[in-house]
Amino acid sequence: MNETENIKQIARRVFEIESSAISSLSEKLDSNFDKAIDLLFNTKRVVVTGMGKAGHIGCKVAATLSSTGTPAFFMHPAEGIHGDLGMITPENVVIAFSNNGQTEEVLRIIPYLKHFQIPLIAVTGNPESELARNADAVLNISVKEEACPLGLAPTASTTSMLAMGDALAVALLEKRGFKKEDFALFHPGGALGKRLLIRVKDIMYKGKDIPIIHYTKTFREAIMEMLGKNLGAVLVVDDNARLVGIFTDGDMKRALFPNPCDYNTSIEKLMIRNPKSAHPDILAIKALDMMEQYNITVLPVTDENRNLHGLIHMHDIIKAGITT
Numbered sequence: 001m002n003e004t005e006n007i008k009q010i011a012r013r014v015f016e017i018e019s020s021a022i023s024s025l026s027e028k029l030d031s032n033f034d035k036a037i038d039l040l041f042n043t044k045r046v047v048v049t050g051m052g053k054a055g056h057i058g059c060k061v062a063a064t065l066s067s068t069g070t071p072a073f074f075m076h077p078a079e080g081i082h083g084d085l086g087m088i089t090p091e092n093v094v095i096a097f098s099n100n101g102q103t104e105e106v107l108r109i110i111p112y113l114k115h116f117q118i119p120l121i122a123v124t125g126n127p128e129s130e131l132a133r134n135a136d137a138v139l140n141i142s143v144k145e146e147a148c149p150l151g152l153a154p155t156a157s158t159t160s161m162l163a164m165g166d167a168l169a170v171a172l173l174e175k176r177g178f179k180k181e182d183f184a185l186f187h188p189g190g191a192l193g194k195r196l197l198i199r200v201k202d203i204m205y206k207g208k209d210i211p212i213i214h215y216t217k218t219f220r221e222a223i224m225e226m227l228g229k230n231l232g233a234v235l236v237v238d239d240n241a242r243l244v245g246i247f248t249d250g251d252m253k254r255a256l257f258p259n260p261c262d263y264n265t266s267i268e269k270l271m272i273r274n275p276k277s278a279h280p281d282i283l284a285i286k287a288l289d290m291m292e293q294y295n296i297t298v299l300p301v302t303d304e305n306r307n308l309h310g311l312i313h314m315h316d317i318i319k320a321g322i323t324t
Contacts, residue, residue, distance in 0.1 A: 014147040014155070021143040021156040022163045028140040036121045036137040037171050040065075043093040043119075046072035049080065050097030051105050053154040054161060058097045061165030068169050069178040077105035085112050095121045095168075099141075099157045101129020110134050123164055125157055139164050195322055200287050201280035203320050204301045204310035205231065212237060212308070215244055219255065219270060220263040222247050231313055233298045236271045242306045245271030248298070277302040280309045288317045288324055 040046055046065055050058035058074050065072035075087055077096075088094065094113060098106050101124040113120050114134070122135035125142035132138045141164050147155035172178075211229035213222050215236050226234040226249065236245035247267055255261040255270055277300040278287040287299055291314050301310040 017145060017147040018156045018159045021160045024143070025141065025160060025163060025167075028142070032137045032139060033167075033171075036139060036168065037175065039093045039119045039121060039137065040070060040095075040168065040172055041175055044071070044091045045089075045093075046070055047088050047092050047094045048072055048074045048097070049077045049094060049106060049109065051077050051103045053158050054097040054099060054103070057158050057161045057165065058095070060162065061095070061097075061169070064166060064169045065172070068173045069176045070169065070172050077103070077109055081105060081108045085109065088112070088116075088118060090116045090118055093119045093121065095123060095165075096131060096135075097123045097161050097165075098129075098131050099125045099154060099161070101126040101131035103131070106131060123161055125160070139168075195285045196283065198284045198320055198322060199280070200278050200282055200284055200299075200301055200312050201309070203284060203316050204280065204312040205229075205316075206301075206310040210308070210311050211235060213247075213267060214238075215266075215268045215271070217267050218263065219261055219265045219267055222267045222270075223252060223263075226252065231298060231311060233311070234267075235300050235308060235311060236267055237308055241308055243275070243277060243300050243302050243308045244306075245273050246275040246298075246300060247271045248296075275300060277306070278312060279303065284312070284317050284320065284322050285324065287312055288314065288322060291317075292324060 046062070048058040048062040049055070055076060062072040062074040075084055096106050101122065107130055110120070119136045120134060121137045121139065122131045123139045123141055124132055125140070126132060127138055127140050141157065141160040143156040143160055145151065146153065146157060209229065211225050211231050211234040213225050213234050213236055215238060222234050226247070233246055233248040235243060236247060238244050245268070247270060251270060251272065261270065276290060276294055276296070278290065280301050280303070291297060291299060297314045299312050300308065301312055302308055
């Protein structure tokens with residue numbers, strides 16, 4: 001076997017060991033998991049702790065919990081025993097990650113938790129450890145072997161910790177009835193957040209920025225207004241500022257070529273009557289869907305009575321990071 005194939009074999013062995021470790025977690029699930037979920041569901045905030053590699057996993061689990069509806073933060077146990085324990089209150093629940101369950105820095109937190117009767121969930125590979133004996137719920141993540149051939153570097157054990165943390169987060173998400181709209185609220189900068197949070201009124205043109213003209217005005221005046229605002233269209237309104245039509249740059253080209261229209265022609269004769277429009281409160285992604293469906297680049301923004309509120313352009317929706 002050449003060196004390249006040997007390296008691949010090593011990788012496959014790691015995958016097999018860690019996959020087996022995760023699969024075995026199902027067999028270890030018992031009433032402790034139910035109790036852990038109940039504790040986490042009824043708390044105001046979760047504090048996650050762990051030392052070394054277990055601490056790195058704890059940071060990720062805290063972030064996952066927070067983004068799926070369960071407020072959480074990570075507290076380093078060494079910092080905790082030097083003053084940061086004040087971050088933990090009787091209204092909290094603590095999740096402690098420790099593979100051997102004997103991590104000194106983690107164990108030194110226990111008296112504080114006992115004093116204030118703060119529930120403790122232990123995620124450990126040693127159900128007989130001191131950490132487990134002092135926990136209100138013990139989640140067993142023990143593994144037969146580490147993927148590290150020396151049996152020293154946490155590999156399969158940390159993978160199991162991470163999987164157990166994800167199981168807690170997803171179970172809580174389901175129990176809370178957490179929806180993608182809720183997820184978007186916690187991720188406003190992400191693609192999903194933009195799709196589910198940004199509404200037409202947030203990015204539409206309004207006020208003096210709207211290219212607008214009265215229906216009695218001329219073709220010439222419509223062109224001047226359209227070119228002045230540079231949005232590729234002019235909206236036509238009646239005496240009460242209600243939308244009655246739209247005149248686009250495409251309509252302008254058709255009016256000029258091949259047989260030029262009289263510039264003094266009333267815009268009412270050239271406009272598209274009763275154009276498609278979007279309500280200011282609908283999601284911008286819905287407006288983009290309409291534009292793509294009808295092959296248009298601008299949409300007037302009106303209420304139920306056709307009162308004009310603004311105009312939204314496809315380029316501005318895409319610029320905001322919203323795509324179908």
